[in-house]
Amino acid sequence: MPAVSFQHVAKTYRGASGSFQALDDVSFDIEEGEFFGLLGPNGAGKTTLISILAGLTRASTGRVTVMGHDVVADYAAARKALGIVPQELVFDPFFSVRETLRIQSGYFGVRNNDAWIDELLASLGLADKAGNNMRQLSGGMKRRVLVAQALVHRPPVIVLDEPTAGVDVELRQTLWQFVARLNREGHTVLLTTHYLEEAEALCHRIAMLKRGQVVALDRTANLLAGTASTMLRFKTDDPLPPEIAAHARVTGRIAQVTAHDAAEVEQLLARLRAAGVRVEDLEIGRADLEDVFLEIMQGAPQAAAARAEVTA
Structure with missing residues (x-):
């Protein structure tokens, strides 16, 4: 059973000015314990796909499952299996860091979670900020709290949607060391990022989206070897x-x-x-992954076809 499965997923937005197809028949699986990269330019459909996975958006057609749970028919179990770090900085200004994590634990019915919260705080460099109100934190520290919130209920699948955008080098190193450790312990990780050196260093397999379609899907080493x-x-x-x-x-x-x-x-x-x-x-x-990415996105159809392993 794959950790995450996208089967023939399509999404069309309709409005007064017409319709826009954000995703077009996207199909691939992410295996348990895999570190998977989802890459593409702005507007390729990455965030739409993650929003469908998280239950924030309903697919027009197709099926998505998390640890075997359908994100629509069995949404509660699917969401409990997910921990998502969003692009945007979202926080409640009325609570401290520790209170925020305790409340997040409660959303998933997790009690007596202080030992794991302490480990998260220490691992993400937040131990000395545990009693601080969220409003007092810098942008980088708020992003660390978002990561901790996503992990506080120990989800088997972790989704990182551009988690290091606009953050300092120290946070990147701290985050990747901790996430790599979780991956070694069996957690499945789905990463979107515009820092392609991160994807090259971390991801076992990579899918590339262009205009809502999967144009490449292969092991990272094979993508690099093919250019x-x-x-x-x-x-x-x-x-x-x-x-x-x-x-x-x-x-x-x-x-x-x-x-x-x-x-x-x-x-x-x-x-x-x-x-x-x-x-x-x-x-x-x-050549590095950025060279491969540019080659595919600039329209080398024969290269994209050679790399695509899209499952029906």
Whole structure:
């Protein structure tokens, strides 16, 4: 039995200005104990899919289950099996951190939970803030409390919807160490993030959404192996030749260009020299998940088809 199952899920929003299809026949399973990444650009349908999983939105068609419980027909059991960290900072300004976690425990019928609350506070760097009112916390500390709230009832499935957006490096490290520990202990984790290096480091498998459809679904290692294996990274103040610029990823002075083998690396360097491009800090390394993501999202249909393992 999969921990989470999406079967032929579609969602169409209808309004006065017409209809918009946010999800189109999305199907895949997440196995128990898996660390799964759900990636896609803004508007791809990630949040809609998570909202359906959480019971906040009703799918137009299809079926979603959590630990075998249908999110519509058996919603109470499905929600009890989930712990969700939302994108938005939502908090009650009238309670302390510890009171917030005790109240959250009560929502799920969990009593005498102080030992686990203490462990959450310590693991997430909140022990010294336990008595503070939520209004007194910084944005980063409020996000730590959201994580603790999602975990306070020890759910078997944890959903992290961009949990490190806009937070400091310390919180990222603290969060990932703790979540990785929970995953090793058997918890299933579903992660959405725009920090693709996090997904590459943490996720066993990854699904990529584009315009409401799954365009890639595979193990992370297979996705990385399926793209150009070599990446040239260098700095320059000169414009790149048009034939190279068309395929380069440029951030400020840093340019990154893919190559499939050593011969293509030599050809690229020769073209740069011939065009008078002055290159500094040249590095040759392996392509990363961001390169794979951009390749798929920019419309390499043959690459997407080769990677898709979408289950019917």
